[in-house]
Amino acid sequence: MLTKDEDGVQSVTYSRYKDGEWSSISTPVPRELPLAVYVNERELVTILCTPVKLNFLIVGYLYVEGIISHPGEITSMRVCIEDSLADVRLSKSHLALPERRVLTTGCGGGVASLADTKEIAPVESRLTVAPGQILSLMKRMQEQATLFELSGGMHTSALADEGNVLVIAEDVGRHNTLDKILGECLLRNIPTEEHLLVTTGRLSSEMVIKAARMRVPIVVSRSSPTSSAIALAQRFGITVVGYARGSRLSVYTVEDRIGRDGS
Numbered sequence: 001m002l003t004k005d006e007d008g009v010q011s012v013t014y015s016r017y018k019d020g021e022w023s024s025i026s027t028p029v030p031r032e033l034p035l036a037v038y039v040n041e042r043e044l045v046t047i048l049c050t051p052v053k054l055n056f057l058i059v060g061y062l063y064v065e066g067i068i069s070h071p072g073e074i075t076s077m078r079v080c081i082e083d084s085l086a087d088v089r090l091s092k093s094h095l096a097l098p099e100r101r102v103l104t105t106g107c108g109g110g111v112a113s114l115a116d117t118k119e120i121a122p123v124e125s126r127l128t129v130a131p132g133q134i135l136s137l138m139k140r141m142q143e144q145a146t147l148f149e150l151s152g153g154m155h156t157s158a159l160a161d162e163g164n165v166l167v168i169a170e171d172v173g174r175h176n177t178l179d180k181i182l183g184e185c186l187l188r189n190i191p192t193e194e195h196l197l198v199t200t201g202r203l204s205s206e207m208v209i210k211a212a213r214m215r216v217p218i219v220v221s222r223s224s225p226t227s228s229a230i231a232l233a234q235r236f237g238i239t240v241v242g243y244a245r246g247s248r249l250s251v252y253t254v255e256d257r258i259g260r261d262g263s
Helices: 055-063 131-143 146-151 176-187 205-213 227-236
Strands: 001-005 009-018 021-030 034-038 042-049 074-081 085-090 101-103 155-160 165-171 197-198 218-221 241-246 247-252
Touching: 009 074, 021 146, 034 055, 034 155, 042 055, 055 074, 055 085, 055 176, 055 197, 055 247, 131 146, 131 155, 131 165, 131 218, 131 241, 131 247, 146 165, 155 205, 165 176, 176 197, 205 218, 205 227
Parallel strands: 034 085, 042 101, 197 218, 218 241
Antiparallel strands: 001 009, 009 021, 034 042, 074 085, 155 165, 155 197, 241 247
16 A cells, blocks of 8 residues: 655555564655656656656756757746646757657666767766775765665665765666756756766666766766676776775776776
8 A cells, every 4th residue: 555755755555474474564665757748848758757856857868868958948847746747848949859758767768879879979087086985985875875775776876076975866767867967967057077977776878878978987886887888988988887885896998097006
């Protein structure tokens, strides 16, 4: 049985069998919202997401998809969680929108086509970090993952500098966390260049493409990169770090950005 929503989670009562006995348990679970996004009165996409920081999610998604090049192109935006609807109006009167899509919280939730990446230039950066700094950032991000701590089942990502978590986002979809971070950075005028992206989610090709569009030179995951993600990261000049947990990590591309002092 589901009860009232709060902060991206929803309480559920379920029956648990343990040690030969049944009991009734109430616990929070992540909420998943099918958010229909309309742009200039035309339905663009339905994003399955956690209903937190939705304005950032929409701005980040529109930017990554090339529909806007700056938040100033948005003349109005209304987000209604009760109706699962976002109404966005852009200053562009003649706008060629892609076909309507549904973005799930799984593998299909990313950028539509790798062919769209031909215009992305390699990321040039002098940023270097030590292994100890990376592992510390991963720990700090996870300590700030309040929704995951409350309900589990959430992905967490963060934009960080060498020592601090600057922007954090949680969602049932790992792609959504990066769109939320980008949207918040665009609206708050926070630069993403010369920073790190840290995430709990698997690094797929779509995740690396989003990082390249953000001009982020180093991407760190608690999980694994895919082979396509590694190939794209090499092409874009992005450092990919995987399995960053505890006292270890693995560097897959552009290794000279990661210090060798063992710190």
